[in-house]
Amino acid sequence: MKVLLKFVLPVCSGIVLAVLSVTVSAFDVLPEVAPAPVDNPVTPAKVELGKQLFFDQRLSVNGTVSCNSCHSVMANGTDNRPVSVGVFDKRGGRSAPTVWNAAFLSVQFWDGRAASLEDQARGPILADVEMGMPSEAAVVARLQQIPGYVTQFEAVFGGKDSLTYDNVARAIATFERTLITPDSAVDRHLKGDKSALSTAAKRGMKLVEKLGCIACHTGPNYAGPANLPVGQGFYQKFPTYPSEYDKQYGLKADPGRYEVTGNDVDKHMWRVPTLRNVALTAPYFHNGSVPTLDEAVRVMARAQLNTVLKDAEVSDIVAFLNGLSGEFPAITMPRLPETPNSTLLKK
Amino acid sequence: MKVLLKFVLPVCSGIVLAVLSVTVSAFDVLPEVAPAPVDNPVTPAKVELGKQLFFDQRLSVNGTVSCNSCHSVMANGTDNRPVSVGVFDKRGGRSAPTVWNAAFLSVQFWDGRAASLEDQARGPILADVEMGMPSEAAVVARLQQIPGYVTQFEAVFGGKDSLTYDNVARAIATFERTLITPDSAVDRHLKGDKSALSTAAKRGMKLVEKLGCIACHTGPNYAGPANLPVGQGFYQKFPTYPSEYDKQYGLKADPGRYEVTGNDVDKHMWRVPTLRNVALTAPYFHNGSVPTLDEAVRVMARAQLNTVLKDAEVSDIVAFLNGLSGEFPAITMPRLPETPNSTLLKK
Incomplete structure (x- = not known):
């Protein structure tokens, strides 16, 4: 020492x-498994829901940016550029850290302002230069228009009021806990x-x-x-x-x-x-x-x-x-739930 | 009749x-299998290469838009909006058709200006309002900076000069031929x-x-x-x-x-x-x-x-x-080839 x-x-x-x-x-x-908070245990259905949300561009204000846009799970968990490009071609102020193995970091964001993956996931969706949604309520209102999300939130978190912003973050964090490169x-x-x-x-x-x-x-x-x-x-x-x-x-x-x-x-x-x-x-x-x-x-x-x-x-x-480049596990693509017979993004 | x-x-x-x-x-x-041109037979390695290219945002001028951005394979093969959003927040003039089962269309694009999936794939990468690459040569030059693509093009198409724009289109078209919803x-x-x-x-x-x-x-x-x-x-x-x-x-x-x-x-x-x-x-x-x-x-x-x-x-x-909504097959995410120790997108 x-x-x-x-x-x-x-x-x-x-x-x-x-x-x-x-x-x-x-x-x-x-480690082969990442630790999870007591109030947000990892379950297969929650991982699947979180994966869908992670890849869903509809979580951004104009439907063009998903978590994966800047933290590409298909690549190395980042976008390999100085700072990321958000909605309306806006630029962030700091470089996107990789999402792979992020579950093993003490705190999240470059400045550690999020204590957990759950806290972290709440940020970019509402950040003006990232996904740009105007409010937590707007995120929930949009997801409520997608029947497949409504049923999954109920199944994963229980109850009719389970489609909340907190649970959006919990699901995304749960998916992220599976992103480990051994x-x-x-x-x-x-x-x-x-x-x-x-x-x-x-x-x-x-x-x-x-x-x-x-x-x-x-x-x-x-x-x-x-x-x-x-x-x-x-x-x-x-x-x-x-x-x-x-x-x-x-x-x-x-x-x-x-x-x-x-x-x-x-x-x-x-x-x-x-x-x-x-x-x-x-x-x-x-x-x-x-x-x-x-x-x-x-x-x-x-x-x-x-x-x-x-x-x-x-x-x-x-x-x-x-020598610290790990094995990236094969992941099946999520199926993003549909809006049958109707259009969510009007322009 | x-x-x-x-x-x-x-x-x-x-x-x-x-x-x-x-x-x-x-x-x-x-049908369970889509027809392929005699000069572009389907092989597993070509499907895999095409899948990587289809999901790779680096095929767009500013690294933000992939084929999948507007033709989302994780969803229904389209973006469910009137017209798509390309690089720099530019809008297209026509609605993105689904890529699922596109292999069974007589011709491609709304106006049929592409005779094949290969012809079609050549278009959006260079279209100003879509992926915005300035030229075929620029696309090839960019991909040549990604070692994993260079080796795959050689393995799939044979020879040192196999990383060509034609072969980019051939690989993407080959992946698209696997997108069938029975x-x-x-x-x-x-x-x-x-x-x-x-x-x-x-x-x-x-x-x-x-x-x-x-x-x-x-x-x-x-x-x-x-x-x-x-x-x-x-x-x-x-x-x-x-x-x-x-x-x-x-x-x-x-x-x-x-x-x-x-x-x-x-x-x-x-x-x-x-x-x-x-x-x-x-x-x-x-x-x-x-x-x-x-x-x-x-x-x-x-x-x-x-x-x-x-x-x-x-x-x-x-x-x-x-009743015409089919089964979307499970697809493993591609691993996008890396640029080890270096940065491709400078800003």
Whole structure:
């Protein structure tokens, strides 16, 4: 733990340090099942309903954007662009994080303003630059016009008043809890398959430990501990050390979690993002300003560890990070419920 | 055939009449396999590649629109709105037809300007108001930046120069040939299951025969004969009889096939659309101006058969048309090939 703490102490909150003391493994295997809140257990019918909602463009004001538009489950759970495109060609302010393995993050959104997947799912549907629905009531009113949703909400949540915005979020979160990418080369390596990683990737693995990357990128999702009490996030200041990259990539333009709390201590604090599938989820950082993984590695070493990496070190770390690309399970497409004989979107 | 010809003679072309003489069954069962051109046989790998391309938003200029955005395979193969929304929130001029069972249409597009699914697939990618790519070369150049596509095109079509725009269209068309919805209640009825249709639907079935709807809505897709020589379409003038609906729904604003041929005889001629899944594909007609199926039935009776239907007749015909909703097969989501460690969409 010595190496870990060397880099964690200056920037982490008390909560995080307390938890770190019980997180003794630097590299964890991804669990096969994601934890779910007591009041929102996972059931097959709820997963199916959530999948339909996740892919349904009718959850956006003009019927053009679904959750999947920016968090593409068919790809790597994101849209691989700096910031996403919402309804009416509007742009978001931060890069879309991947939905794959999001169930293992301590908190949701780059600034951690959502304590759970349920909380997170409530946001984009109503965000002006994302799906743009005017209100929770408008979402419910629209879904009530789709008979297949009405019957499914009743079956899944029980009762005639079960088509609520809260339950929309619960269903979507439940589907998201199934989005897990096991069996990456790193996972297989940790399970004992010593041929899973290349020699370069093994060198990279040692390097991220030695350099201290795993001070934050630890736990099953390589995004910090996943077993924090609900609502408590694993944050890190970024950039910690000033460098030429701050200007080049505009790294300090966004105050991060400060926008949520208004506390000076939260300026440029961010929830630590996952390293799983990181090789597939370019571009990088909260503003998506860095287009390649090798450059992202250089920026992180300089900005967080005050280290300038040699090209060979970058190459080895990238080889290791490629080893965190998991297996994406086959998923059957949802059938989106119909509006028989009638038209929901009038223009 | 007497009833048929009564309504067909005034408006159909010589080609159509010649074929009608061999199309003796008014109601056909949907085949389980769609015909494919000799030079583009269906293979599993080509279906898989086509499925990826069909769902890939990167085929649009700003990475926001895929074929599936307007022809939703997860729903009824269309977007259930009057006209579709393309890149930069642009609107199309005609309503998106369903992609389900499109393989059984004589020609593609409302005006029949594409002789095959392959020809059709070439259009929307380059259309300014749809996917907006500037040129065939730009599409190929973009796909060449995605390693998983390069290897698949080589494997499917053979050779290093196989990533071509023609082959993009061939792959998409091949996937579309698998989009078949068998076992509708009407199909089961025709196969001998006399309990498949309700009494009302059976009355409706007799009515569409008696009224003459099946003069055009015949064949396996209820869209005219499917066995025409390549490039020869099954067209109909719409509206044939003037009525108050012309103004109410703007039915004559668009000259239809005349825009393709410039021949006066093609003014307001349209490829006959399928009745399969018609209950699920509102709104109706080339301009999507009629939002409900019962109103569409009234308009068709008045505009094509010079008949004003009673409410009970409309209800029976709608019951029959609901019986043409088929079984949508389960489809596994494609995995869209990645751009590892790098960013394709720069903004």
